[in-house]
Amino acid sequence: MKLNVFGVDIAKDVFQIHWVDKAGKARSEKVKRQHFLEWFSNKAPSLIAMEACSGAHHWGRCFQQMGHQVRLIAAHKVKPFVIGNKNDMVDAQAIWTAVQQPQMRFVAVKSVEQQAALSAHRMREYLVKTRTGSINAIRGFLADFGIVIARGRTAFKREIAGCLETLSQTVPKEFADRMYERVAYIHKLDDDIAGLEQHITAYFKGCPQCQRIAKVPGIGVLSATAIVATVGDVSQFKSGRELSAWLGLVPKQTGSGGKVKLHGISKRGDTYVRTLLVHGARSAITHSKHPSEWLQQLLVRRPKNVVLLALANKTARVVWALLSKEAEYSETQYSQVS
Structure with a gap:
């Protein structure tokens, strides 16, 4: 069954809702905060899209309890779909358009x-x-x-x-x-x-996921809890590289005419989690008594800061593997620094 799609621009007091009715006509309506949930209470199960901003996760949890599907989109992903002057109505329309793009990346609703x-x-x-x-x-x-x-x-x-x-x-x-x-x-x-x-x-x-990934060298209590809380549902990433790219730990690419050029890391995503991973990699390298052959060879061939980022990148991929497969860390299977 095809779900009705609603694009919602949330704010402090007034919310703008955009949708297309059965006749194919675009509709838009302003709703006060106190009537926001009531407006959706009598609607059939629908797809509700919002920008991943302040309050979005709260409303997302409320809508999920009502039986709706919720998609949260990063604000910079919505911006290309804004047509004309920016206002609440145009923003809601842009969110409605963005959520229906097949390659769109969504933000998981946090518990x-x-x-x-x-x-x-x-x-x-x-x-x-x-x-x-x-x-x-x-x-x-x-x-x-x-x-x-x-x-x-x-x-x-x-x-x-x-x-x-x-x-x-x-x-x-x-x-x-x-x-x-x-x-x-x-x-x-x-x-x-x-x-x-x-x-x-x-x-x-109290979090088994945090305790599982904390066994990885370079990840402690702060890093483990920050990763689990920030990533949310790890199933939204198809591979470890997608998680690493989401955290901005892979090279930025520019290309034209079939020629692709790699630059420094993209630094996209959450700066705080990326910083913790890099600092954790530095600690793992500094305190490792038996570094792996891969790490030793990399330290010989590359500057130390490059090695730090490479290890942080690899750590993010290992974290994805542990969380997605619900596996326990093994030094032989996921050898990094020991």
Whole structure:
């Protein structure tokens, strides 16, 4: 049975819905947020397409519970189908057109648990950036008074108490108090980050998929939970190379007249997961006691950063194999660094 197709442009308060009726006439309607689910409640099972933006996974779960099929599309995949000036009606029409393209790549609807874990990762990433910025700001303030702290967060924590004591002897008490408050704020950030890491660890312990891929060299608790929460349904990828390409770990291609030229990695997809895979590959190479023959030969022939990306690419493919086949990691079958 052919499903009715609806393209939905979601927003905070007003949603734009585009569809084609049985007579072949294009229709469009605005719906208030409080009536959005009610609008679809009496519809026959349909295909509902939305951009993969804020709130899309929530609405996707709601529609799936109502018996509809849901397709989420990355915003940059919809943009080529926008005709004319950009507005809500045109966006909904573009989503309706994009979802019916045979080669379109969709984003899997995340479960509540996956979205909560991924949100914890985002909060942790934000707090780490805030902590780094705060530490650098304090370094700058101290440098203005001739006090220099060695680089690194460990050195900062070790030396800051003595530096503040030295500073308080030469500056007004009000300014010294403000500096003590900033340092206390950094300690509070440390506690908040530790709390989020405990939450992520709890999700890891309750997720068999995370524990399965964490056995791969270069993948730990953070990487495993981030990959599972970000990828969602791994069956949307036909091969490990598709997952690797989705994460931007394969060369970018340009070609014309039958000639194809390869460039650096495309850097498409999720920057956070790609960063974790690259850092994990660096750790695996650094701490490996018995590197594989493939890795040894690659280190001889290629620069280290190229080897890091090659290993991250291979790790992504191994992750796809483990998740799609529900297999356990084997050093002999998936030999990488040990």
